[in-house]
Amino acid sequence: MKHIAIFGYGVVGGGVTSVIEENREAIARAVGDDVNVKYILDLRDFPDSPYGGRVVHDASVILDDPEIRLIAETMGGSHPAYELSIEALSRGKHVVTSNKEVVANFGDQLLACAAEHGVSYLFEASVGGGIPVIRPFLTSLAGDTVVGISGILNGTTNFILSKMKSEKRDFSDVLAEAQVLGYAERDPSADVDGIDAKRKIMILSALATGVLPEDVDVYAESISKITPEDVSAAERAGRVIKLVGSFRLEKGSPAIYVCPQMVKLDDVLASVNDVYNAIRVKCSVTGDVMFYGRGAGRFPTAGAVTADIVAALSGAAAAERAPVFTKKSGAVADFDKVRFSYYIRLADASPSDAEEDLSRYFDRVECVPGSPVGKAEYICGEASGKELRAFTSSRDDVESVIRLAE
Amino acid sequence: MKHIAIFGYGVVGGGVTSVIEENREAIARAVGDDVNVKYILDLRDFPDSPYGGRVVHDASVILDDPEIRLIAETMGGSHPAYELSIEALSRGKHVVTSNKEVVANFGDQLLACAAEHGVSYLFEASVGGGIPVIRPFLTSLAGDTVVGISGILNGTTNFILSKMKSEKRDFSDVLAEAQVLGYAERDPSADVDGIDAKRKIMILSALATGVLPEDVDVYAESISKITPEDVSAAERAGRVIKLVGSFRLEKGSPAIYVCPQMVKLDDVLASVNDVYNAIRVKCSVTGDVMFYGRGAGRFPTAGAVTADIVAALSGAAAAERAPVFTKKSGAVADFDKVRFSYYIRLADASPSDAEEDLSRYFDRVECVPGSPVGKAEYICGEASGKELRAFTSSRDDVESVIRLAE
Numbered sequence: 133m134k135h136i137a138i139f140g141y142g143v144v145g146g147g148v149t150s151v152i153e154e155n156r157e158a159i160a161r162a163v164g165d166d167v168n169v170k171y172i173l174d175l176r177d178f179p180d181s182p183y184g185g186r187v188v189h190d191a192s193v194i195l196d197d198p199e200i201r202l203i204a205e206t207m208g209g210s211h212p213a214y215e216l217s218i219e220a221l222s223r224g225k226h227v228v229t230s231n232k233e234v235v236a237n238f239g240d241q242l243l244a245c246a247a248e249h250g251v252s253y254l255f256e257a258s259v260g261g262g263i264p265v266i267r268p269f270l271t272s273l274a275g276d277t278v279v280g281i282s283g284i285l286n287g288t289t290n291f292i293l294s295k296m297k298s299e300k301r302d303f304s305d306v307l308a309e310a311q312v313l314g315y316a317e318r319d320p321s322a323d324v325d326g327i328d329a330k331r332k333i334m335i336l337s338a339l340a341t342g343v344l345p346e347d348v349d350v351y352a353e354s355i356s357k358i359t360p361e362d363v364s365a366a367e368r369a370g371r372v373i374k375l376v377g378s379f380r381l382e383k384g385s386p387a388i389y390v391c392p393q394m395v396k397l398d399d400v401l402a403s404v405n406d407v408y409n410a411i412r413v414k415c416s417v418t419g420d421v422m423f424y425g426r427g428a429g430r431f432p433t434a435g436a437v438t439a440d441i442v443a444a445l446s447g448a449a450a451a452e453r454a455p456v457f458t459k460k461s462g463a464v465a466d467f468d469k470v471r472f473s474y475y476i477r478l479a480d481a482s483p484s485d486a487e488e489d490l491s492r493y494f495d496r497v498e499c500v501p502g503s504p505v506g507k508a509e510y511i512c513g514e515a516s517g518k519e520l521r522a523f524t525s526s527r528d529d530v531e532s533v534i535r536l537a538e
Numbered sequence: 539m540k541h542i543a544i545f546g547y548g549v550v551g552g553g554v555t556s557v558i559e560e561n562r563e564a565i566a567r568a569v570g571d572d573v574n575v576k577y578i579l580d581l582r583d584f585p586d587s588p589y590g591g592r593v594v595h596d597a598s599v600i601l602d603d604p605e606i607r608l609i610a611e612t613m614g615g616s617h618p619a620y621e622l623s624i625e626a627l628s629r630g631k632h633v634v635t636s637n638k639e640v641v642a643n644f645g646d647q648l649l650a651c652a653a654e655h656g657v658s659y660l661f662e663a664s665v666g667g668g669i670p671v672i673r674p675f676l677t678s679l680a681g682d683t684v685v686g687i688s689g690i691l692n693g694t695t696n697f698i699l700s701k702m703k704s705e706k707r708d709f710s711d712v713l714a715e716a717q718v719l720g721y722a723e724r725d726p727s728a729d730v731d732g733i734d735a736k737r738k739i740m741i742l743s744a745l746a747t748g749v750l751p752e753d754v755d756v757y758a759e760s761i762s763k764i765t766p767e768d769v770s771a772a773e774r775a776g777r778v779i780k781l782v783g784s785f786r787l788e789k790g791s792p793a794i795y796v797c798p799q800m801v802k803l804d805d806v807l808a809s810v811n812d813v814y815n816a817i818r819v820k821c822s823v824t825g826d827v828m829f830y831g832r833g834a835g836r837f838p839t840a841g842a843v844t845a846d847i848v849a850a851l852s853g854a855a856a857a858e859r860a861p862v863f864t865k866k867s868g869a870v871a872d873f874d875k876v877r878f879s880y881y882i883r884l885a886d887a888s889p890s891d892a893e894e895d896l897s898r899y900f901d902r903v904e905c906v907p908g909s910p911v912g913k914a915e916y917i918c919g920e921a922s923g924k925e926l927r928a929f930t931s932s933r934d935d936v937e938s939v940i941r942l943a944e
Binding site: 151154155158159161162256262263264267268271272273274275276277398400402403404405408412415417418419420421422423424425426429431432434435436438439442443446447448450451452453 | 560679824828840842857859
């Protein structure tokens, strides 16, 4: 019997106990032994749960128990998840997590601590929920070089953007519906402002390069300013607006950013709708591969946590190459210098004046067909953020600017 | 230094030597030792290749060499790949392969032989070329239950169907172009008639169920009868024709088949175009996950073979649960009893007579909008193959029947 504990008995933590229960035999076969959830750490009590008797409020009871081989950390947030994970790893316990915030901020230290103490720190569930992506990255793509990543990494924003398009509704209206459906939090900023997606692209970039970027070096932009006019313009330009997290090499330095991007309709990312996520990885040998599935949700995420529990307890994870993350300041390309093409909408501009003006800042200027009366819309490229700003600050009729996906 | 040999120095085998050479350092880091291609087995000589001096024509030279730890079998075909692989495994050498035919026909025996001799038999490259799918199946989805698989498993046929649609050309015309481009063989039947895709869905089904189906129990249908009229009808019905390999449970028994299917446009499989492949796996805990990428090609496939070489030599594969395949007759649902909905086109039928007739055989009969003059087109469902045949044999004006994807 192998004993484990779950830290945080919320949506994911509760899902993990269910998944372990329902797949008891398959898990025992894969691990080579029964797996028992001996403790649950939570501030609350759960008198009505069959696991109620296993709830403790003091982490040291669990950390001091030598029978506990593994902690499934599903608390979320940086603190105290970071301190508790470091403590557990230092005492020779494996830690598996669904907590992207702690991995994005402290993954370097947590992996180093695990390596030092000969245990595993696994975080498959932190990116893409139930989609297998971290392990394939480390195993199947070992010996290949990752040169780019583009992902739809947040289900809430993808749901909102999909509905804005299919039902021609505006952002705040669809957000309210997503909140009623439970797809968005009451305070939706972590999703809507790209913070959740940013943590995920930070983790993926670290897997690709070994360097965990600093939070402040990664650009993130909200979808809240996207309007029905933007959505319609994208359609007329043969594109669709998605919140995309990207990693690419810009003159050898990694450029890492999350922002609304107009994706071409024939790009597979364009057909990833609703709460689905997809991560496309560009490899030098293998070419493009993409992983797709439900990026969130109790059971998909709990399934990924459980797969990590199996990998840690079976010894499979120990035989795999564990990633090493280092932090290095200045490792990320200055976002202001990263070059994009743009969709630009001007309010009440006379096209001839606008085109002449645009062509001073951009090599390529194309009209978007079917613009609404009194507006002028262009696809312009390529320019850095700095060059773009020189243009936008020169006029007072710039109504919308959206980057084009590569 | 770990010594390996490559059996078959064709497109994939040659790619493996290149990938190993170009990624020497990353591979050494992952394996923990340098990897050296000591021999190449081929009937031909390669005097101009830098590996020319390592070519041998007699397999026993390699099999008898105790230094050889691993064989990369990239010969293709069942024989002598099967006999040579069994011999290598019996002598305690790992075998990794890109050969779907030998895995689909003899995977049960090859895996049993590997287990018996404490070595690995790995076949990531046999399905989906460079797309990581076999290993995620065995690791990330361990402890979950696979209840369905749908895949675009053959790049040649997907290229042909994509071109037929986008350029409104007929099958033989596009096939000829594919042959010129090197996407189709001079004898295209293994691709066009679904034989290649059938081997891949057999392997995937075996991973899901543990039972390797008999070749004769798996239905495969060619795309050669698909006409521009069918392609246009699919468009008018909001669908697109793809050659899909499927595994699903039909009253508890696995139904396994490859045939042209009309896929709904909002299904992600619909947007998998050209030579790309995609494998969608329906899991009871994780929900739908999909793996996408280039399904063939020298470097993607060689990359997958190399990843298996790394997994075998590093010991990572030994720590993973190796699959066990058994053969069991009658394990597969009788294809004639599997229920589908259908697209049916009648030539020169008067719609009233046709609808009345169809409704005797099918619960649901809907007209497809915009049919060409003199033709009648319907979406009908659901019926078994047997019931369908009762209808088609009752009339002499049935011009086309295509199954709808679920």
